[in-house]
Amino acid sequence: MAETAKRASDVLLLSGNEAIARGAWEAGVRLGSGYPGTPSSEILPALKELGGVYVEWSVNEKVALEVAAGASIAGARALVTMKHVGLNVAADPLFTLSYTGVGGGLVIVTADDPSMHSSQNEQDNRNYARAAKVPMLQPADSQEARDLTMQAFELSERFDVPVLVRPVTRISHSDGLVEVGERQDVEPAGELEPCPEKYVMIPAHARRRRVAMAERTRKLLAFAEETELNREEMGDSSLGIIAAGVAHQYAKEAFPTASFLKLGLVWPLPADRIRAFAEELERLCVVEELDPYLTEQVMALGVEVEPVDDRFRIGELTPGRVREMITGERPPEGEPDEDLPPRPPTLCPGCPHRSVFVALRKLGAYVTGDIGCYTLGTLPPLEAVHTCLCMGAGIGEAHGIQKIRGHEAPVVAVIGDSTFTHSGITGLVNIAYNAGVSTAVILDNRTTAMTGGQVHPGVGETLSGMPGRELDFARLARAIGIEDVRVVDPYDMAATEGALREAMASPEPSVVIARRECVLTVRERAPVPELDVETCIRCGQCIRIGCPALSGVDDGGERPLPQIDPALCTGCLMCAQVCPVDALKAPEGSGEGNA
């Protein structure tokens, strides 16, 4: 829950994300931009709640970083937020922003997701700091999330460099107590005057900036040796641990009396302090999630580090895993649960995407998918999504498959409305331009559902609350050169199947827009259908659409009898539409729902 109390003496309970927003707000940030992505999505809404800051959901992370770069050139402090894979999208501006440096402080939050709770990979974005030669701060709790974000703005301006802040899921989505302060009023500095040798990266300028970067790195190395962002916590000399962020907390939990070198700044690293710390100790371990990022740099200093088994490089750490990593002692095992039915995430009851997948499965389509709730369409019983690579990839993949397998291959790309605006549009232009014939289905549920329901250009509303221009997908497709465009209501399953069948058969490239608001944003619910037990032939067709509100109960009959959970059912009537004998029907004349 966001709290908005602003008195200086307050101690608030804030998530890491809310604390980052708080730190940026107190630091006088003037612009916040980003694209939603778990676990980073709550930062900008929290910043909006605090007030006085222009915030926007940009169409993707690259644009978000460029918008923030503009604000920085204009002299203001700017914050950009994204998940780890979002920084891949924004990597192009990042690497050259390291050359140009900043005007107002520029802070980029990359929220990493070890264990892939809601991600397609678990890349370690600390590598970006080293590769782009920009400082990175890593908070270990909500208080540090606020404090380090504030210091990131100061570092950015002091060293003329964008600064990365890297929380992970267990920082972004953990709550802790935070002492807060007042907002500083930081006005944009100076006039907006051209400074081409700093901001125009033609080779002649960039070569000079490259030398300036090397000088900056020398200064940052000296800073790392003296800053209190890095902290020695001397305890027993028998065990020393170098750690940063949440890994430090796990290590502290597992070995409360050990000595620690706790790093707040993870690039660049303080070589002298690492050597001095190591000298005091009998054993030295580096505790870090994912890549051996710190380990390799510490070893490159000639410091001996205890080896770590590769399996600790996969997934989140925990206090028990850290203990095992260092002592070999395994954490207590839970009771064997192989016989327990798993409970994976599923498409919600009433999800409008369901009918598209039912139809595509029936039509035997090879479906190139994308990033969003609808990726869950790959799970049983729908099993109707056959690729998921990255944002926007499905459209390009569909085109490539058809160039190899021929125009008749039943290939369909499915992509959400927000993902389409993020990076699907360019793929569609590519299909039209390169004489493709693919069918792209835009699952237009009028929101960015997976990450909590953020607005996007297709909706027309903006994060700041100002009205925006609504992107019309059908007109856009026609402007690209795709004439075969259909709009259907996915709650009408026959119409949806018909539109998909025709689009797939079309010799032209085609777009089907399946438009129906996300069931999580619609409040009103329709009546729960009634089952006529006498008519039902127990064929299981309704159960096989994979609705969590529908289950089969064993009542002693030959096969299970369908049963609807009225607490979950939204009355979408997809189950009734797939019933071959009309045994499921909306209650006649009933105005009662289950709201």
Next chain:
Amino acid sequence: MVTNVLLTGVGGQGIITASTVLSQACRLAGWEVKKSEVHGMSQRGGSVNSYVRFSPDGQVASPLIPEGAAGIMLAFEPLEGLRQIGQTAPDATVLIEERRIVPVTVNLEGFSYPEDVLERVLGSGREVTVIAAAQAATELGEPRAANTIMLGALSTLVELPGDAWERALRLVLKPEAVDVNLEAFRAGQELMKSD
């Protein structure tokens, strides 16, 4: 002394709201507290765990409860309670809802819901209390308040000073939901007394 509370159940049951109320109550009591959970894809009807760690007089380091160290488990669904029993200490206190929510894998992938789910939890050696929170909430006319009934039951184990619990409920919940949830909270306390 750190108390570790594991809240477990199914996405959509109000587990994150309940853990927020507990965490805010600890803050309002002047205690140290940390809470951790996962948002995003895992919440779409999947298993959900939330970890709350608090201490009246010390620091909490890890936001995750160390393996096998939950002293209290609040299980909002029996199967999820059974799934997490190994994450509780051998002498843990377990409050467990009796109403089942059948996962889709039972219908579609040939799994079966263990008929002896509560017996297995009761036989685990933990101090187990079965709570009919969903039923009690339905009787109150607000099925969505089952999570607050569980919190009311928890409040008999976690005695916070002053009116921290009530202030936390008022802080976290929507104003129009406060009255029925205060009623649900007291109903949860009563369920523990009558046990």
